[in-house]
Amino acid sequence: MKKILIPAFMALMVFASFGAQAQTRSPVGAQVGDIEAMRELMRGFKPNGQAGLSRLVQDEAQQFCSDPGWTRDKARISAIEKQQLADVKFPADGKFLGNWQAGERVAQSGVGKQFSDNPGQPSGANCYACHQLTPQELSFGTIGPSLRNYGKTRGNTEAIQRYTYAKIYNSRAYSVCSNMPRFGHSDILTEQQIKDVVALLLDPESPVNK
Ligand code: HEC
Known part of the structure; x- marks a missing residue:
């Protein structure tokens, strides 16, 4: 019970400090001057197992991207991207290259991080929800660009391996308001899982490049 209440209390305190200044950015990014309205909103979220209320608190990059005018602030875009890149823990x-077969299993799996998932089990990445990858998989989303032939078209140099690892670790390092989850930064995937997914994209033997 204590574990659940403390994050809820902290989220409310963060909100209270934001809400005190009229028309400032709230932890969920909406422009709300009214603390009561925000409290109502918070009431709609219940902490449940590993899905705690800390998920409502935005970090600097998320707050920045919640402002519709963010594209105009070029200096902050590059400052935040630099900071996100500095956050990447390289192996x-x-x-950088793991095993592409293991990477395909990670890319296919959408398990993890929900209240109903076992936090002791490894998470998947659900890459197919947003990207085309291997030609064998016919069901994929199109929010992200197709990654078909990713290695074939870019080559397999160390610079490309490094970029691909960092992009998957923290997508905001190269695109500050990316919709792609920050798989390493947010502790969704382990170092080995990221290496395996990098191999799926870059290994010449991977079906992505066949
Ligand atoms: C929720 C959707 C979503 C998921 C899930 C997702 N991505 Fe992305 N990804 C995007 C979007 C949108 C972009 C384009 C914007 C950007 O560059 O951040 C992108 C861009 C990329 C790029 C850069 C492409 C380039 O041309 O340089 C790579 C590489 C990539 N994704 C790999 C992955 C891998 C591997 C996974 C799974 C581990 C994954 N993505 C999961 C949405 C997603």
Whole structure:
């Protein structure tokens, strides 16, 4: 019970400090001057297992992107992207390529992070929800660009491997208001899982490049 109440209380405190200044940005990004309206909104979210209320608190990049005028602020775009890139923890062994077969399983799986998922089990990445990858999979979303032939068209140089790893670790490092989840930054995937997905995109033997 204590575990559930503390994040809820902290989220409310953060909101209260925002709400005190009229028409400032709230933790969920809406422009709300009315603290009562915000309290009502918060009431609609219930902490449930690993899905706690901390998910309502935006970090700096998310707050920035909730402002419809963000595209005009070029200096802050590049400052935040730089900061997001600095957040990327690159593999200590300097190797970016894992096993593409394992990467395909990660890309296919949409399990993880919901209240009904076991937090002790590894999460999937659901890449297919947004991207086309292998030609064998006919069902895919189109929010993100097709990644078919990703390695074939870009090559498999160390610079490309590094970019691909960092993009998956923290998509905002290259596109500040990206809709793509920050798989490493948000502790969704482990280092090994990210390496496996990088292999799915770049290994010449991967069906992505066949
Ligand atoms: C919720 C949707 C979503 C999911 C899930 C998602 N992506 Fe993305 N991805 C995007 C969008 C949108 C873009 C384009 C904007 C950008 O660059 O951030 C993108 C861009 C990319 C790029 C950059 C492409 C380029 O041309 O350089 C790569 C690589 C990528 N995604 C890989 C992945 C992988 C691998 C996964 C799974 C681990 C994944 N994405 C999951 C939405 C998603």
